[in-house]
Amino acid sequence: MTEQDDWEREFDHRWANSAEHKEPSARARMLAARWKDNPPAPAPFRADPDPVPHRASWASTAVVFGCVIVVMVLLAVVQLSSAS
Incomplete structure (x- = not known):
């Protein structure tokens, strides 16, 4: 026989x-027992998973606006310092 025949x-x-009878997996046997x-x-x-406490939407909005303002201030400071 060739190696291909052995593989097949x-x-x-x-x-x-x-096969007429199929043995259940080890996990299936463990759970059945x-x-x-x-x-x-x-x-x-x-x-549904346990409900997640809902945060106030204003808090998320305040964080986003705060980050935008900080970035704008930093850009203005960098631009003013490079102009001098």
């Missing part, structure tokens, strides 16, 4: 997927 025989996914005695509480699909 070793990694024959069609044969593996056509854990949930056998203590099942999880029901949860909605893609439940």
Whole structure:
């Protein structure tokens, strides 16, 4: 046999997927054993995370305007110092 034949025989996914019995993964077996005695509480699909406290919109606006004013003042100082 050639090396290509060995490769195809070793990694024959069609044969593996056509198996009648498929063993569950280790995680699935672990969760099944854990949930056998203590099942999880029901949860909605893609439940919303805990609500985030809402900050006042004026605070964000004040920070942005403050940064813009600081940049304008710095640019004016640099321009005045280079003109002298």
